Amino acid sequence: MIQIEHLHKSFGDLDVLEDVSLNIHEGETLAIIGQSGSGKSVLMKHIVGLLSPDRGRVLVDDVDICSVPYERLREVRKHFGVLFQGGALFDSMTSEENVAFPLEYFSSRSPAEIKARVAECLELVRMPDVGPKKPAELSGGMRKRVALARAIALEPKYILYDEPTSGLDPKTSNTIDELIQQLAEEMNVTSVVVTHDMHSVFNIADRAAFLYGKSLHWVGPIDAIHNRDDPVLDSFVTASEYHVGTHPTASSPS
Ligand SMILES: Nc1ncnc2c1ncn2[C@@H]1O[C@H](COP(=O)(O)OP(=O)(O)OP(=O)(O)O)[C@@H](O)[C@H]1O
Numbered sequence: 001m002i003q004i005e006h007l008h009k010s011f012g013d014l015d016v017l018e019d020v021s022l023n024i025h026e027g028e029t030l031a032i033i034g035q036s037g038s039g040k041s042v043l044m045k046h047i048v049g050l051l052s053p054d055r056g057r058v059l060v061d062d063v064d065i066c067s068v069p070y071e072r073l074r075e076v077r078k079h080f081g082v083l084f085q086g087g088a089l090f091d092s093m094t095s096e097e098n099v100a101f102p103l104e105y106f107s108s109r110s111p112a113e114i115k116a117r118v119a120e121c122l123e124l125v126r127m128p129d130v131g132p133k134k135p136a137e138l139s140g141g142m143r144k145r146v147a148l149a150r151a152i153a154l155e156p157k158y159i160l161y162d163e164p165t166s167g168l169d170p171k172t173s174n175t176i177d178e179l180i181q182q183l184a185e186e187m188n189v190t191s192v193v194v195t196h197d198m199h200s201v202f203n204i205a206d207r208a209a210f211l212y213g214k215s216l217h218w219v220g221p222i223d224a225i226h227n228r229d230d231p232v233l234d235s236f237v238t239a240s241e242y243h244v245g246t247h248p249t250a251s252s253p254s
Pocket residue numbers: 011014016034035036037038039040041042043196
């Protein structure tokens with residue numbers, strides 16, 4: 001379980017997050033939504049210890065990652081797979097070398113075991129044949145899937161996705177959504193997805209956390225997200241759906 005407690009973060013004069021508290025439960029898929037610049041990525045980076053809060057703390061399985069020594073933080077990070085926005089693959093490496101990287105760096109598996117795990121991960125993301133190809137030879141959607149294969153290589157307990165469908169066409173976005181759901185079910189991972197894509201939110205998320213005005217304005221189950229009693233949330237959700245031109249699978253109030 002991940003517990004974010006009274007988190008505050010500023011950069012110089014810019015207050016980004018104020019008193020944000022949020023629990024992320026085992027096995028759920030939580031979407032972090034909000035306008036551009038509302039602090040979604042900043043919040044996500046705190047979850048994996050890439051940023052430290054000015055005040056407050058983040059507990060991962062009861063470990064306060066804001067105060068532990070680096071070696072302990074490194075241990076905690078082994079339980080995380082992160083899919084960064086652009087995929088963040090190493091251009092000079094082939095796809096299989098990219099997927100092997102965390103296994104070589106963080107595990108003590110033999111070369112044969114690493115080779116087998118790389119093949120398994122590429123199979124899981126339905127890309128069994130791209131191993132010898134470099135990122136430049138792949139489409140945007142394929143690169144995301146290779147990056148996803150790398151993110152799951154160490155069999156993480158938590159996967160963090162930063163805008164997993166941004167820049168992809170609707171069909172490729174649906175494939176990525178299917179993979180996120182498939183991995184959540186097959187690997188029983190806890191997923192945190194930062195996204196603008198409300199279609200994707202309705203496809204994959206169990207709950208959403210809506211950041212607005214530096215705070216966590218609303219947290220709740222996806223089927224409660226059309227909330228006419230909360231005009232700020234309602235106008236964000238409606239505008240996002242209109243913007244992407246999609247129709248949510250969840251039912252909207254009439
Ligand atoms: N390392 C940093 N140094 C200074 N300012 C930062 C840093 N990281 C983020 N910010 C600022 O914090 C604010 C929130 O950024 P963040 O990337 O979390 O927004 P976001 O909600 O993820 O936006 P988007 O949807 O556009 O990606 C922005 O104003 C951004 O410029």
